[in-house]
Amino acid sequence: MLSLTPMEQSALMLSLNASAQAVLWSLPLAVGLGWLLGVRRFPGHALLNALVHLPLVLPPVVLGYLLLVLLGRNGVIGGPLYEMFGLRIAFSGEAVVIACAVVGFPLMVRAIRQSAEAIDPRYARAARSLGASELRIFVTVTLPLMAPGILTGITLAFARAVGEFGATITLAGNIPGRTQTLPLALFTVTQSPGGEAEAMRLCLLSLALAGAALLASESIARRMTETRAPA
Amino acid sequence: MIEIHLRHRQGSFRLDVDLALPAQGIIGLIGRSGSGKSTLFSCLAGHIRPTRGCISLCGRPLYHSEERINVPPARRGIGVVFQDGALFPHMSVARNLAYGANNVGTAFWHEVIEALDLAHLLGARPARLSGGERQRAAIARALMAEPALLLLDEPVSALDPGLKARTLDLIAKVQARTQVPMIFISHAPEEVRRLCDQVVTLQGGRIHSVASSEWRAARPFAAVASVGGLRCAT
DSSP states (O other): OOOOOOHHHHHHHHEEEEEHHHHHHHHHHHHHHHHHHHHHOOTTHHHHHHHHHHHHHHOOOOOHHHHHHHHHTTTHHHHHHHHOOOOTTTTSSHHHHHHHHHHHHHHHHHHHHHHHTTTTTTHHHHHHHHHHHHHHIIIIIIIIHHHHHHHHHHHHHHHHHHOOHHHHHHOOOOOTTTOOHHHHHHHHHHHTTTTTTHHHHHHHHHHHHHHHHHHHHHHHHHHHHHHOOOO | EEEEEEEEETTTEEEEEEHHHHHOSEEEEEETTTSSSHHHHHHTTTSSOSSEEEEEEETTTEEEEEEEEEEEEEOOEEEEEEETTTOOOSSSSHHHHHHHHHSOHHHHHHHHHHHHHHHHTTHHHHHSSOOOHHHHHHHHHHHHTOOOOEEEESTTTTTTHHHHHHHHHHHHHHHHHHHHEEEEEESSSHHHHHHHHHEEEEETTTTEEEOGGGGTSOOOOOOOOESSSOOOOO
């Protein structure tokens, strides 16, 4: 059980790599949007909030298709990118990262927004009265207090990205060694006669990964919340 | 002088204040819930923008609606202490105190810490402090920024009677040592009686009376206070 077949190894590494990259690339925007939606009130707040959360309620295949329309070789964004730079996004490793990032993004923003909302506004007021600039308040007060939410968001988005299927297969295809992530590999073996044992191994691997990510998130967030209980 | 001439509307509530007081000692601002204490506190600290009027501190305009002056809170030189301290929970007491202490001298630093009896608490996180300790740390943090005026918003109202008395005494002690003028907001006459040199009473968004504390008749009336009809000093 501990030794993985080459296909399992490839699918696992691809899943981990794509999920980590997806989280890393979307993190700065998620922190910014989470803070903006959690702390500020402005015209269009509800619309922006709905847009950010749209991938959460759309079927992943629909999301993948929309991404394909945007990023495909003849797409609105993909077309000019291919013509100008020869970049082909659809059916590439980058497409897996993009699909994972898009489906995990709302979960990350949601967790960060909730932690930003929970920050007592008087901390910022006190910091202002002590002469701090808005940037200093964000870096030294807001960001550290949002840290448990950021961590939870990272973990949820990572776990969601590891399990991503519909958007990935639509945008990136199912190419072994290139775009075939764990769920896609599992889907492939379930379509093959006699693939039940292999499917169960991949299923357990996916469960272990997602479970470990969630447990780690819970544990770290609890520890951080305990040491930062409001004064 | 602290000069406040404000008209502010917030829903059906109207704040209509004309006040000029010497910026010295501890000024009590007393009134029932809904009298306008918190709104006046927010206007002074710069948390809300008054509908019109002007505020100046020692001749320095902080807000003037006609001249479009609205100094941001970070540059007002007004320290604030909230009801429960609002210490930064992720920082130690020492880091909280150092947050605004950019130019403070070592002597002043030690003076404030000694006056508020905080030396043994510097390494502690706010969550581990008692209510009284938090308030003392919050007052010290505000003083370390060397404000021209310190606003204390009901800083002892959540404390039990014993702690309340001790904290009030420590506030008086630190004010006497640092000479930072303070506005002490409260709804409890006994707190004001114990602490303040001058008392401003708010009622329904208007100044009801300005006087030395009637309960402390033995002390000379230090304030030259006037109510109403003053022009904005800018």
